[in-house]
Amino acid sequence: MITDAPRIVTSRLGHSDSHTLERYLATGGYEGLRAALARPPAEIREEVDKASLLGRGGAGFPAGRKWSMLRPAEITYLVINGDESEPATFKDHLLIERDPHQVIEGTIIAAYALGVAQAFIFCRGEFALGLERLSQAVNEAYAHGALGRNIFGSGWSLDLVIHPGAGAYICGEETALLESLEGKRGFPRIKPPYFPAAIGLYGAPTVVNNIETMSNLPWIVRNGGAAFAALGQGSSTGTRLFALSGRVERPGWYELEMSKTTFADLIMDPSLGGGVKDGHDLKAFIPGGVSAPWFGPEHLSLGLDQDAVAKQGSMLGSGSVVVMDDTTCAVRAAWRITRFFYRESCGQCTPCREGSGWLEKILRRIEEGAGREADLDLLMDACDNIAPGVSWPPQQTTICVLGPSIPSSIASGIRMFRDEFLLHVKEGGCPMRDAR
Amino acid sequence: MAALTPENFERARAIVALYPKARSALIPLCHLAQSQDGWLTPEAMEDIAALVGVTPAEVRGTASFYDMLHTEPVGRHVIAVCTNIACMLGGAYELLEHAEEHLGIAVGQTTADGEFTIEEAECLAGCDTAPCVQVNHRFFGPLDAASFDALCERLRSGELGGDVPHHGTLCRVERAVGLLATEGERGGDER
Ligand SMILES: Cc1cc2nc3c(=O)[nH]c(=O)nc-3n(C[C@H](O)[C@H](O)[C@H](O)COP(=O)(O)O)c2cc1C
Ligand code: SF4
Ligand code: FES
Numbered sequence: 001m002i003t004d005a006p007r008i009v010t011s012r013l014g015h016s017d018s019h020t021l022e023r024y025l026a027t028g029g030y031e032g033l034r035a036a037l038a039r040p041p042a043e044i045r046e047e048v049d050k051a052s053l054l055g056r057g058g059a060g061f062p063a064g065r066k067w068s069m070l071r072p073a074e075i076t077y078l079v080i081n082g083d084e085s086e087p088a089t090f091k092d093h094l095l096i097e098r099d100p101h102q103v104i105e106g107t108i109i110a111a112y113a114l115g116v117a118q119a120f121i122f123c124r125g126e127f128a129l130g131l132e133r134l135s136q137a138v139n140e141a142y143a144h145g146a147l148g149r150n151i152f153g154s155g156w157s158l159d160l161v162i163h164p165g166a167g168a169y170i171c172g173e174e175t176a177l178l179e180s181l182e183g184k185r186g187f188p189r190i191k192p193p194y195f196p197a198a199i200g201l202y203g204a205p206t207v208v209n210n211i212e213t214m215s216n217l218p219w220i221v222r223n224g225g226a227a228f229a230a231l232g233q234g235s236s237t238g239t240r241l242f243a244l245s246g247r248v249e250r251p252g253w254y255e256l257e258m259s260k261t262t263f264a265d266l267i268m269d270p271s272l273g274g275g276v277k278d279g280h281d282l283k284a285f286i287p288g289g290v291s292a293p294w295f296g297p298e299h300l301s302l303g304l305d306q307d308a309v310a311k312q313g314s315m316l317g318s319g320s321v322v323v324m325d326d327t328t329c330a331v332r333a334a335w336r337i338t339r340f341f342y343r344e345s346c347g348q349c350t351p352c353r354e355g356s357g358w359l360e361k362i363l364r365r366i367e368e369g370a371g372r373e374a375d376l377d378l379l380m381d382a383c384d385n386i387a388p389g390v391s392w393p394p395q396q397t398t399i400c401v402l403g404p405s406i407p408s409s410i411a412s413g414i415r416m417f418r419d420e421f422l423l424h425v426k427e428g429g430c431p432m433r434d435a436r
Numbered sequence: 437m438a439a440l441t442p443e444n445f446e447r448a449r450a451i452v453a454l455y456p457k458a459r460s461a462l463i464p465l466c467h468l469a470q471s472q473d474g475w476l477t478p479e480a481m482e483d484i485a486a487l488v489g490v491t492p493a494e495v496r497g498t499a500s501f502y503d504m505l506h507t508e509p510v511g512r513h514v515i516a517v518c519t520n521i522a523c524m525l526g527g528a529y530e531l532l533e534h535a536e537e538h539l540g541i542a543v544g545q546t547t548a549d550g551e552f553t554i555e556e557a558e559c560l561a562g563c564d565t566a567p568c569v570q571v572n573h574r575f576f577g578p579l580d581a582a583s584f585d586a587l588c589e590r591l592r593s594g595e596l597g598g599d600v601p602h603h604g605t606l607c608r609v610e611r612a613v614g615l616l617a618t619e620g621e622r623g624g625d626e627r
Contacts, residue, residue, distance in 0.1 A: 087520045087559035118456065118617075125467070125504045126560055128573040128606050135609040148616035157617035161454045164606060166463045167503030169558060183462035183488060185501040202457055245522035245563035252564045290521060320563075322521055336524050340558055436527075 001239075002265045002272070005231050005257035008239050009215040013098050019133050021140040024101040030146050032218030036109045037154040044113035048217070050225030052237045056091075057081055057172075057210030058289065058318045060306050062235075069197040070114060071205040078111045078119040079181065079201060082211045083165050083172040085124060086289040087340055089320040091241040092211035094253050096123060096130040099215065100137035104160065106214030108146060109221055111158050114207055118159050121211075122177055125165040134162045169344035173400045174208040176346070187346055188400035212241055212319075233259035236305045240316075242266055246285075246323040249274035259305040263287065263295070266304065267323055280325035284416060288317025290337045291405035293392055294324075294412035313392045327435040330420050334413035335363035341406045351386040352403030358382050359410060366421060369429030376414055376421055383407035438479035444472055448487050453614055458488045462498055466505050470604030475506040504573075511546040511553035513591050514603050516570045520559040526566030526578060532556060534581045538588065551592060553603075571596075572603045 001007070012018040012027055024030070036044050049064030070076060080103070084092040095103055103121065111119045123131050138160055141147045149157045163181055165171055171180045175189035178201050193199045200206020216238060220228050229237045236258040244266060245251045254272050256265070267273040267285065276282050284294045293314040295302070302308055309316045324333060342356035359382050365371050380390065387394035387404040390411050394404035414421060423431050440448060448468055452461040465487060469480035476499055478492070485492040499505040517535055519528040532554075536542055539552050546553040562568035565577035569584070576587060590596050601608065 084561050085559060088522045088563050089559070090561040090563050093561040118615075124561070125502075125606065126570065126573050129575070131607040132609045135607055135611065139609070139612040142613050142616070148613065149619065159454075159615045159617040161615075162611075163460075164464055164467055165502075166466065166499075166505050168501060180463065181460055182457070183459035183490075183498065185498055243563065245566065246525045251522070251566070286521075322525075324525070328525060332524070333521060336519070336521055340520055343558060 001256060002261050002269060003257040005239055005260075007255050008219045008228075009095060009099070009102070009212060009241055010253070010255045012102070013094075018098050019100055019137070021101060021137070021144065024099075028222065029101055029218075030105055030144070032221040033105050033108055033112075033146060034152055036112055036221045037152055037156065041113045041115055044109065044221065047220055047225035048113065051216075051220045051228035052235060053213065053216055053220065053228065054235065054237070054306060055210055056212035056216075056240065056319065058086065058291075060316065063209060063213055066195070066197060066209070067114060067207060069195055070207055071198050073205050075117045075204045076114065077201045077204055077206040078107065078114055078116040079178065079196075079206055079208045080107050080119070080121040080211060080214055081172065081174065081177060081208055082121055082123040082127075082130075083177060084211070085169040085172050086291065086318040086320065087337070088243060088245050088286070088322045089289055089318040090243045090245075091253055091319055093124075093127060093130060095211055095215050095241070096127060097133050100130075100133045101141070102215050102218060103134070103211055104137055104141050105146070106217035107160060108141075108151070108158060109217045110207070110209065110214060111160075112156060116158075116207070118161070120161050120163050120181060120201075122163050122165060122171075122181060125167050131162065131164055138162055169340075170346045170400075170402060173402065176400070177208065178206065185346075187348055188402075190399055231257050233303070233305065235307055240304065240319055242304065243320040244273050244323070245320070247277045247280065247325040247328060248323040249277055256304060259303045259308070261304050262300065263302055263304065263321065264300040266321060267300070273323070276323060276325045280327060283324045283326050283328055284330070284412075285324060286320075286322040286409075288315045289320050290322070290340065291315075291401075291408055292317045293408045294416060296416060315393075327432065329367070329430050329432040329436070330413045330417035331363060331367045331424055332430065334409045335360065335367050337409040338363055338406060341402065345402060349398040349403055352398050352406070355382050355386040355403070356406055359406065363410070366424050367430055369424065369427070371425045373422065373425050375425070376418070379410055379414065383410055438473065438477045440469060440480055440483045441472065444468055445483065447610070448483070450611070450614065452487055454611070459490060462488050462490070462495065463502070463505075466495070466499050467604070467606050470505065471606060472604070474512065474602055474604045475509050481507075509546075510603060511550055512602050513551060513571050513600070514553045514555060516555040516557035516560065518557045518560045518562070518566075518568045518570075520557075522559070522563035523567040527580075528567035531567045531569075531579060531581070531584060535584060538581075538585055552588070571600050573606065574600045
């Protein structure tokens with residue numbers, strides 16, 4: 001780590017057996033839960049509030065505030081979002097496979113703080129090993145007395161079920177996730193209600209939180225919310241697990257103190273990203289998953305800070321940074337990202353369903369050399385139909401924000417690399433084809 | 437083959453019992469059926485429908501929404517090559533092209549011997565090992581042409597048997613206990 005902040009969610013990952021109960025118990029495992037059970041649930045909620053823990057799933061909503069919105073009812077649920085499918089994001093995958101007990105302990109702590117009737121971890125179906133590790137860990141947690149009846153003799157009881165997904169990006173959207181968990185197609189629900197905290201699983205009030213959000217809880221309970229909030233700056237507290245990929249020497253995961261570490265540190269520092277691949281020049285980078293507008297080299301000095309990134313017109317989103325260098329074709333990159341949205345649109349809303357298809361087709365023809373100059377305006381027009389004004393944050397005309405996320409890469413590409421788009425048209429093909 | 441075996445029918449019942457409402461078990465039961473047959477047979481879908489209280493058409497209609505659920509037979513090894521942004525920047529399309537050539541099939545097709553199916557995948561959350569490939573949802577990567585060919589050879593010979601179970605087998609760890617917290621307090625809920 002660049003700063004001297006402790007490792008919070010990756011503290012065990014240096015051990016090859018980090019996923020086992022034995023290692024977990026030898027490294028402070030389930031002590032957070034024991035400490036939590038000794039206090040009333042309201043105090044745990046206060047600690048999380050004090051920590052200002054921002055949700056790590058993409059929207060960055062404060063966990064404490066979300067919890068306070070849970071509508072009181074006889075039956076409430078907690079559902080953990082482990083569907084991780086935002087392109088270039090692989091941090092939850094890591095936490096699930098390498099420290100499943102930490103995910104589970106965090107989930108139990110949250111369930112206790114919220115007083116829910118039952119908890120579910122929705123794990124992306126493609127994570128076969130992750131599902132096995134989580135299932136094994138749940139079995140061990142029951143045998144250890146951390147789940148089931150009368151947990152650690154506290155008189156409080158909880159059941160936790162691991163639920164496998166079946167391959168659909170849209171199920172990461174929390175209301176689609178709940179539909180899927182109800183055994184249906186993963187169609188996002190019409191808002192309002194805006195939050196499942198009002199109406200969620202089976203119509204009951206439900207908190208949906210991300211895997212990494214949960215993984216922070218054992219540490220927060222053991223060390224206090226104030227210790228967490230002392231890390232980082234402003235609203236970006238604690239550390240965050242970043243996933244670095246693309247044209248970079250050392251792709252991988254890095255847990256970094258928020259705000260006090262910069263994109264330049266993450267991408268260039270020899271102990272982190274190690275610089276652009278093969279000594280090439282940085283062309284652009286995506287700061288927070290493919291739904292986020294792109295940044296250029298001038299943004300490198302920006303801190304890994306939710307508000308700072310938002311102020312510059314993008315988002316820290318899912319914590320995944322993709323590096324593009326001078327061999328990367330901006331048209332091809334925008335095309336591939338758009339193709340993803342086209343393939344994953346659930347099809348409920350016309351602008352998203354039709355728009356993504358049109359955009360993909362136009363971008364492909366530009367990349368393949370059959371584009372026209374007018375295609376650039378056509379692209380922006382179609383983007384405007386999906387998210388009027390093509391501003392950031394985007395205006396929403398659709399049921400969920402998948403649709404309004406589509407323009408990000410296209411508008412970025414055209415804004416930053418207009419000449420490159422035009423060169424494709426003029427030369428009748430990709431000028432960088434031979435560079436890759 | 438086809439309908440759920442008595443053992444799997446029992447497993448299915450135990451899975452249904454984990455949820456407040458039976459229909460929530462629909463997708464887990466589809467995975468169970470795929471682990472038995474490698475794909476979702478019409479007979480298995482009928483069993484699932486009966487188990488969760490919907491019509492077979494609803495099972496099919498739901499399953500068809502999801503990429504991992506196959507209502508038609510697929511190869512013993514489903515090779516998913518991710519071509520999304522990070523993998524594309526690492527040469528995924530070149531790898532996919534090579535895979536098609538090497539196996540003599542296009543994306544979506546199965547080799548004549550039923551050994552391999554190729555899929556073009558979206559991001560598999562293995563972007564630090566680009567280009568990333570999954571075989572029956574077990575991770576491999578980064579792969580180049582030579583290591584891809586070697587992998588196919590090892591899959592064909594069965595050498596990877598334990599690491600790569602046949603298609604459809606997802607989680608080989610079964611839940612050891614049912615719901616305990618509410619034991620004895622339940623009843624009257626929708627089943
Ligand atoms: C299209 C789409 C995909 C999403 N995918 C994920 C995902 O894979 N994992 C996740 O935790 N959140 C995802 N989210 C965000 C969730 O809707 C939700 O905000 C989040 O799970 C809440 O957890 P948090 O508050 O702890 O961040 C997605 C949102 C959208 C619109
Ligand atoms: S915006 Fe797209 S993905 Fe979201 S509900 Fe509408 S059609 Fe589905
Ligand atoms: S982009 Fe290929 S695994 Fe993420």
